[in-house]
Amino acid sequence: MNKESAQQSAILSIGGLRLTPDASGVLYESHEKLLIVSDLHLEKASSLARRGSLLPPYDTLDTLKRLSLVVDRLRPQTIISLGDTWHDTHGPSRMSDDNAAIFTALRKNMDWIFITGNHDPDPPHFSSARVMDEIQMGGVHFRHEPKIKITEPEIAGHLHPAAKLRAKGRSIRRKCFISDSTRCILPAFGSLTGGLNVLDKAFDPLFPEQKFLTHIVSSDQLFTVGPQSLVSD
Amino acid sequence: MTRVSNVAHSMLPEIFQSWFAARGWQPRAHQLELLDNASQGRSTLLVAPTGAGKTLAGFLPSLVDLSSLTPSALKKRGLHTLYISPLKALAVDIARNLETPVSEMGLPFTIETRTGDTPAHKRARQAERPPHILLTTPEQLALLLAHRHASQLFADLKTVILDELHALVTSKRGDLLALDLARLHRLSPSLVTIGLSATVREPIDLQRYLVPQLKNQAHQSELVCVTGGAQAKIGILKSAKRLPLAGHTALASMPEIYKAITAHHMTLVFVNTRMQAEFVFQELWKLNDASLPIALHHGSLDVGQRRKVEAAMVSGTLRAIVCTATLDLGIDWGDVDLVINVGAPKGASRLMQRIGRSNHRFDEPSQALLVPANRFEALECQAALGAVEAAAQDTPDARIGALDVLAQHILGMACADGFNTDELYDEICTASPYATLTREDFDRTLDFAATGGYSLRAYEHFAKIKQGRDGIWRIATPRAAQHYRMNIGTIVESTMLKVRLGRMTKAGTPQRGGRVLGEVEDYFAEGLVLGDTFIFAGEVLRFEGLIGNEVIVTRAAKGVDPKIPAYAGGKFPLSTFLAERVRAMLANEKEWESLPPEVSQWLEWQKEKSVLPKKGELLVESFPSGDRFYLALYPFEGRLAHQTLGVLLTKRLERARMKPLGFVCNDFGICVWALCDLGEAMRNNSLSLDDLLHEDMLGDDLEEWLSDSSIMKRAFRYCAVISGLIERRHPGQEKSGRQVTVSTDLVYDVLRRHEPDHILLKAARADAASGLLDLKRLGDMLKRIRGHVVFKALEKVSPLSVAVLLEIGRESVYGEAAEDLLADAERSLLEEAIG
Structure with a gap:
């Protein structure tokens, strides 16, 4: 990589889009006023509760509130939710009225595109929102699951990338973006969604020879770190 | 013989009397006293040093009672006696020892053990047809009590024997056991409990633990104390080499330790951490020209290997074992004639327990050697010596029962017959750690166990326990019962990875091949980089990679030094009691004579260059060094309290714009450094020590730091697992x-x-405050030193502070916030790109 890209690593040029990874964990395209968020996993706690894990029932509220803050700050016109918006098919029916109201407010005066994910193959249709398996903008494909062989650039989610590094006797593990010049995978935005280490073999075919950068999200700051500084779980 | 024992002696059946006589023994007074108490339905705490025949004393009442039954009555008799031990190895060991008198007297009792290793079919059979005497652990007892037929199983239970009670009650396991005891007392109201304990500071705490507590009124068992035994012969090892100022390896003393081993038949070398054990073992073998059989024993070694070492020890084929706390408890491993304690003993009671491992014959003196690894530790060893001579004790205070353990217990009781809320609350309050439990906390914990206890009532449909129309709470689904059983217990291990010998393929990739050497914590494995060398299982190993959840290693070439530092200070903080003795020793020059010369000289220097604090004073020094300004404090309150103090002090200095950069601490003192001249700021009154060390630091400052600290997250993780919120792996x-x-x-x-x-945050907070932060101790210290702070502005480092400063590099220091480390990594990327 050359000097310039390292210094300006906070902006990703993928296809015809110039995307800024945001410290909140979303991706933003200021020219198109486009915000991309992935893996909200709404109603995850209530989904797990059905199987006996009574985790705090505040994840949906927490996720929506955090997203509302980002939206208020960046003021996008279009939001793409890159799939797994819901943790399971019945998620929408379990959502409380209060949370539904917040979600409705979030969609007001904005175009939403819900990409389908493996957790929500058939998400609910809201007015002024589209549901699609994939969408193309500026020569870039937006889909949930990254494809191994791509001929055109893509932006995806699904894998919940996380980076771990170790220094001075401590290890730190955080959600992150992982990208190269043709691909970017977003961290999971949902409050109770963890991460998969980017050194896991699941990432190997997507970023051969570990040529990638991670943009690590920590306490509302973003740090760009290369694979040589990372460790596996 | 006292009157009581005369009476009791006559209670000893003929067959027992002749058994004692045949061995040339006399029943001891305390054994008969226990027999007498038990026969009158009185529970008893027996406090006795090792070798006093504690085990037999505990079992004698049960054996006598069972021997009075006719063969047909015996056949019908269900579970008569439960024996609970903190270690499963101890339960197995005791069962073996019990077989001897029982078979020699021809008594037809059934005696069985039940541990996690007992096969499932045997455990099922034990619940259906129990033995007369069952030896088990607190976790297995909890499982039995959660059984649907628990009330039948324990209805005729007559005696519970609790071994090593002093060790059990200081942890959450003790809380769990207390709740189970409360249930046993209820199922079998005439139950007699017998507690066996080493000497403790407050036996009354244990006496209360043994019997149900009544509302607003303490209640305690009888107490039988065995005193005497020969006074132990303890010395401090004099090393030919000078004691270093810092460090924990005791490297300089290895030749003397080896010499002591050669002069004895069997030596136990106790150290405080696994890493120290590995280090000492390595060093001893370097000196082992005579190839004496010296072995290694610690909790991370493979079970098979540990059992081999234990067997070799019993058979007397070993000359020395280097070991950690795994051998602390009372397993009788044979003829130890010397105990060496390397490093600081950390507490007088712990030291006595270890020394007690030598010479199990009650009336002969134990031999012990203390080996300080640095000059502070020399002070501590001397203090411990004084404490042992004065038979002074420093065992911790009685616990307040933890709420996560209570949540687990509530689920268990719902799995059994179910419970009525008021009755269960009353029952739980009879357990001494929970005697002060408020109804509000109980109700909230119950609510947590049922539906998660959230104020947002979202999970009524998914409740784990439900209240029926009859008012009885029962487990809601078989799945929830299964979940409870899988998650029983209070010990949350960090994830362990197996260490396996492997080989390299031609392509240079590691491959599983050899045997498993043991386990390491995942945080240790995480720190390893390919090619790193470290000491484990007594060998220098080379890290070759991770395969699955196994650490693959090869043996390092001969002469290769381990790269990863394999030493660490003691895990246990210095006890309050010993700390007080050390402070008193510093203040009293007469006591310096008994210290090694380099230590007393070091104190002389300190007196000359700075000052030594008088009793009750806290010394604070300031000095410049390099381009930094240092502040050194010597509270002698143990590492945990010092770490907490370090964080809070740095926060305050930050607010005072002193630009603090970091701090380091050990068991004795703490050093903070900053960019601004701290000494000057004190002199011109822009910085006040009184403000800096004000108790109010335990208010908002603490809360602000704590809420986001990894300490709270760790405490929360343990509580989440124990309470059943998160499933165990x-x-x-x-x-x-x-x-x-x-x-x-x-x-x-x-x-x-x-x-x-x-409620779970409340539980985590309580754990963090007591276990990881030592808040109470810090608070007590801040109160104590108010108005007694001695400040000394120096031109350069003082002798005392050098010993603390040398910890830099060994200990992580403040300022390594996650974001700083991430920024470092980002910089290294930039540098690589530019360079």
């Missing part, structure tokens, strides 16, 4: 690519933002 459950379990850190963050007064 079980061995064999391989990490799958996608994380299945939700990280407790994420749960913590969400819960803290939305329900900061949730």
